[in-house]
Amino acid sequence: MSRLAKRPRANHQQTAEALRQQPGVWLVVGDYRNSITAKDIAHRISHGYPMSGPGYGTPYQPVGAYETRTELTDDGTRIHARYTEPRKDVRS
Template identity: 65%
Template sequence: MSRLTKRPRVDHKAAARALREQPGVWLVVGDYRSKTSADSTVTRIRHGYPIGAREYGTPYLPVGAYEARTEPVEDGTRVHARYIGGAA
């Protein structure tokens, strides 16, 4: 049985920064093997929940400033997001 290749971790701070630099544009946040993980990430982006350890926090603030969606890809699920602005 072969192992799946390890994927690089998503740098959410860099992703949020790129989204803020291009308001209204859908950008790829990252690819996830599991649709459940991708859906959880979408929820966290939309609601500004912490991603990973609480100490890491969330770069997707203020709440409601980002939209996110998923797309099936060949080996998993891709998360896209866009910055729509919001009160700081």
């Protein structure tokens, strides 16, 4: 039985920077074979959680400034994200 070819790892630092430079534009974050992993990564991006552990941190700051969506592909799940202007607390 043959193994599946390795995929390139997503560079989240680079992706976050590209998103901040193009507010409102959807960009591909990466492709994942496992849809559960893709949904977890998308959740981490949109909520500003660390990508792989507390020591790694997250490049997706400020919290709440990123939106994500996933799409099924022929061989997995693709994550798209976009940067929105950081939300301001509105006080009445």
